[in-house]
Amino acid sequence: MNPSDPIRPPLRRAAILLAKASITGAAVREMEELAQRAQSAMAGRFAAVVHAFSEQGSPSLREALDALAAGDAADEIAIVPLLLPMEPGFRTWITGAVQRWMRDAQAPRRPGVTLCMPPGDTLAVDALVHGLLQSTTVPIDAPAAAPSAGSVIPPQKRRVLVCQGGPCNHAGAALVWGHLRNEQKRLDLRNTGDGMMSARTSCLGPCNLAPVVQVFPEGTWYGGVDEAGIDRIVESHLLRGEPVAELAYPQVPGKQTLR
Structure with a gap:
């Protein structure tokens, strides 16, 4: 490094945990809590960790990108897709969605965006599966008698x-x-x-x-x-x-x- 070069501040990073969809409040809270735990675990390395959904659910990927860019929270945003198996089409969709956001973004300063992919040897996924197989199991009870109550057919046309x-x-x-x-x-x-x-x-x-x-x-x-x-x-x-x-x-x- 040339001594005359200006000293650059360290790169600020943020992450988006990207799930497919959620239609319940409980699932949204689960994602919120996962993002909070990840931010606590990665304190000092990531300025912010948030969640988003690619289909049903809010915030969308675009909304999460907009919020991080508008808040000037990061110079680089890492997207972590939470999907097994990793469908090739999902990766293609993420790439296209980010490129459309880059084209249309109104933020005065646009951070760089990267995509976190699972390692080729999938050791992290293997460890997760092995841990689950050794964890405490929860029995599924026999089904109760079917309820006798009926349902109203909605009259709306x-x-x-x-x-x-x-x-x-x-x-x-x-x-x-x-x-x-x-x-x-x-x-x-x-x-x-x-x-x-x-x-x-x-x-x-x-x-x-x-x-x-x-x-x-x-x-x-x-x-x-x-x-x-x-x-x-x-x-x-x-x-x-x-x-x-x-x-x-x-x-x-x-x-x-x-x-």
Whole structure:
């Protein structure tokens, strides 16, 4: 090193523990606690350790990257995929998602991003499996008698599906879902007009039109939906039965691009 070179501060690192999906609060808390334990164990080496989900669940990978970049918490962000087996498509999706974030990020300073991959000899995974095989087991009891209580068939005629596959989640589907649920409660959409119910789904298919929403019984496809788009779908399609042509994509042969 040249004595005249300026002294550079040590590299600040952060990590994102990336899981596939979560639809329960308990699973989200489990990820939060895992991130907290990892940060405590890696104190001094990582400035922050957070969690994210590639499909259903919040925060999404994009939201976690945005938060770390906006908070100026790190010069480098390491993504740790929590998936066994490591599907080649998952690694490809992570790479594409990070590249889209790099292209679109609004943060004034963008950290570098790396991907942590399991070692080729998988010794760490082997040790985990061996430890579990030697751990205390929990018996599974015989099943109880089937309950006799019945279930009510929902009378609502409309269903709104909000895709939370990887590309849709990356494009802001969690915000779209949250806004739809808020409007559903505020306007009592379950009991207004034909009535509606909503559900998050895994990948619906038209990934390049993300975020994707589908409304039944018509099966209308909407792409590029944001909170304002949800407002229009609610006001026109759900309350008046008139699909929003500007946001709808027809079911025709051939690929369509996001308008």
